[in-house]
Structure formats: structure tokens, C-alpha cells
Amino acid sequence: MSDPQHGARPARIEQSAAAAWPAGRTETAAGWLLRHTPGVARRRSNSALPPAPDQHPEDAVDAVEAFYRAAGLPVTVQVSPAEQHSALDAALAARGYRREAPTLVLTAPTADVIAATPPASAAVVIHPAASAEWLAAYQELNGPEDTSALAERVLARVPSPAAFVLVRVDGRDAAIGMFVADGERAGVFCMATRQEYRRRGLALTVLGAGARWAATLNCHSLYLQVEEGTVAARELYSRVGFAHSHRYHYRVH
Structure with a gap:
């Protein structure tokens, strides 16, 4: 059976997922969505979601780091969709970021x-x-x-x-x-x-x-x-x- 949304763009799915799991506090910086929920330890609630790769999110990592350091949190980036963000992923690896929780979206x-x-x-x-x-x-x-x-x-x-x-x-x-x-x-x-x-x-x-x-x-x-x-x-x-x-x-x- 055909489904017009089965092939929906991964970035749109990530936007839906972010809205469905509300953070206590959000800010935007250079297209990044910065999320922080005090008292909740889940990565999803305390991580940054990057903009499209053509906006070069790797150039704004300093702003992401400043947000989470001000909150007293580890700097956590949700590299998603991973297939579209090889440049960002490489830049974070070069800064010493460790890779955690590889996840599939179905x-x-x-x-x-x-x-x-x-x-x-x-x-x-x-x-x-x-x-x-x-x-x-x-x-x-x-x-x-x-x-x-x-x-x-x-x-x-x-x-x-x-x-x-x-x-x-x-x-x-x-x-x-x-x-x-x-x-x-x-x-x-x-x-x-x-x-x-x-x-x-x-x-x-x-x-x-x-x-x-x-x-x-x-x-x-x-x-x-x-x-x-x-x-x-x-x-x-x-x-x-x-x-x-x-x-x-x-x-x-």
C-alpha cells in the first residue's frame, strides 16, 4: 500500500519528534534548536538539534557549547539526520566529542x-x-x-x-x-x-x-x-x- 508520508524528509520527522517531546527551555542560535529540561537526565531533553547541513551548523558549535556550559550541563548534540551531517559529525569528533546511543528512526x-x-x-x-x-x-x-x-x-x-x-x-x-x-x-x-x-x-x-x-x-x-x-x-x-x-x-x- 502506498503512503505519501512514508518517504517524508528525515529533517521534518525530527522537527515533529522535537515538538512531541517538549523541553523545559528552548533557544535558537544560528538555526540550532537548544533544549534543556532541569531535573530530567534524558539526552533527548538536553541536547542540541542542528539545522540543515547547507546552513553549516559546524560553524556555530561555539554558541551551542556556551548555552550548555551556562546551564552546567555536558554539551550534547543530536547528530540527526546522521546521513546528512557528516561534516558536523567530523567537526565534533575533532573537538573531542564522544559518540553515544546510535539510534534508528523507523x-x-x-x-x-x-x-x-x-x-x-x-x-x-x-x-x-x-x-x-x-x-x-x-x-x-x-x-x-x-x-x-x-x-x-x-x-x-x-x-x-x-x-x-x-x-x-x-x-x-x-x-x-x-x-x-x-x-x-x-x-x-x-x-x-x-x-x-x-x-x-x-x-x-x-x-x-x-x-x-x-x-x-x-x-x-x-x-x-x-x-x-x-x-x-x-x-x-x-x-x-x-x-x-x-x-x-x-x-x-
């Missing part, structure tokens, strides 16, 4: 994900915002590390329209996911399954519920980010139609 036609996943059931609950119930499940399934701050300073501020999907099994919160729509695409975030309920297809249930929600908003494609080393997750996403769009990694100094 996209899929929404209709294909719907076709490959089970229909919704009574076990699925969808919240339009980060409810106390969903946030409690998120923290329980992800462990204590900075989840309270993340819930308050990022997830509670996710822009609408969004779908916070929760699947219950035996009366327990068993799997979650978050979907954020932006025009004709929707991002998939926060996928997690309670360990004792893994390999039961609950992640497929979450993806199916989110894809069906996205379809009601005329989102023709979905995108998600998955670290290269997570083989099981990559295989799962491939089964429901996700394919490679681009890569990114972080450079940290």
Missing part, C-alpha cells in the same frame, strides 16, 4: 500497522492526556530513575492531539505507549511492557490502538526511534511494517 504506513495488529479490546484504555493513571503506570514500568521529573516536566506537557495508551491484564497495568500527532504523521513514544507479561503480544496491542487512533486524525504514517542494539524491539516493529528512515546519534563533550 516509519510505517498507518494502514499497514493497523492491518498487522489485533483490534482493540476492553483491556485497552486511551487517555487524551497524561492522566495520573497513565503516569503511574509509566513510572512503575520504567523504574524510578528520573521518572517523576520526566512525568511532570515532559509528559504532562506533551502537545495535543495525543493518545496515552494503557493495556491491563488481570487488573494490572501491563503495557503502555504514547502517540503524538503532527499533521499527517504521528510519533510513537514510551513503549514499555511489564516484564512478566512480555512475549504475549501486548506491544502489538498498544501499537494497534495507537495506529487506529492516528487514523482517525488522518495521520497516514507513524514514526518511532529505537536504539540500534535493541534487536527484539526492531524485529517487532519490522513485523508490523516499520522500515528504516534515517539514523542519529549523540555527540557528548
Whole structure:
């Protein structure tokens, strides 16, 4: 099945992803998006996203470094899309930046994900915002590390329209996911399954519920980010139609 957004420009996907995961503070400098979220340790919340390569982002690294040093943070750059930023990546490596967290960005036609996943059931609950119930499940399934701050300073501020999907099994919160729509695409975030309920297809249930929600908003494609080393997750996403769009990694100094 054809999908007009499946081949969407990687840079546009990155813009959607940045909007879907709001930072506590943002500034722009020479086209760079500088993000900082106090109390949250995630790279995504405290990293700089470069402009298009034809704007020569490697020439403005000093401004990026000044922003993060003023905040008392390591200087972290999300080199994305990596395929387009070889000059920037080389410049950061020459400055002594180390490479971390190589990540794949995958996209899929929404209709294909719907076709490959089970229909919704009574076990699925969808919240339009980060409810106390969903946030409690998120923290329980992800462990204590900075989840309270993340819930308050990022997830509670996710822009609408969004779908916070929760699947219950035996009366327990068993799997979650978050979907954020932006025009004709929707991002998939926060996928997690309670360990004792893994390999039961609950992640497929979450993806199916989110894809069906996205379809009601005329989102023709979905995108998600998955670290290269997570083989099981990559295989799962491939089964429901996700394919490679681009890569990114972080450079940290």
C-alpha cells in the first residue's frame, strides 16, 4: 500500500519528534534548536538539534557549547539526520566529542500497522492526556530513575492531539505507549511492557490502538526511534511494517 508520508524528509520527522517531546527551555542560535529540561537526565531533553547541513551548523558549535556550559550541563548534540551531517559529525569528533546511543528512526504506513495488529479490546484504555493513571503506570514500568521529573516536566506537557495508551491484564497495568500527532504523521513514544507479561503480544496491542487512533486524525504514517542494539524491539516493529528512515546519534563533550 502506498503512503505519501512514508518517504517524508528525515529533517521534518525530527522537527515533529522535537515538538512531541517538549523541553523545559528552548533557544535558537544560528538555526540550532537548544533544549534543556532541569531535573530530567534524558539526552533527548538536553541536547542540541542542528539545522540543515547547507546552513553549516559546524560553524556555530561555539554558541551551542556556551548555552550548555551556562546551564552546567555536558554539551550534547543530536547528530540527526546522521546521513546528512557528516561534516558536523567530523567537526565534533575533532573537538573531542564522544559518540553515544546510535539510534534508528523507523516509519510505517498507518494502514499497514493497523492491518498487522489485533483490534482493540476492553483491556485497552486511551487517555487524551497524561492522566495520573497513565503516569503511574509509566513510572512503575520504567523504574524510578528520573521518572517523576520526566512525568511532570515532559509528559504532562506533551502537545495535543495525543493518545496515552494503557493495556491491563488481570487488573494490572501491563503495557503502555504514547502517540503524538503532527499533521499527517504521528510519533510513537514510551513503549514499555511489564516484564512478566512480555512475549504475549501486548506491544502489538498498544501499537494497534495507537495506529487506529492516528487514523482517525488522518495521520497516514507513524514514526518511532529505537536504539540500534535493541534487536527484539526492531524485529517487532519490522513485523508490523516499520522500515528504516534515517539514523542519529549523540555527540557528548
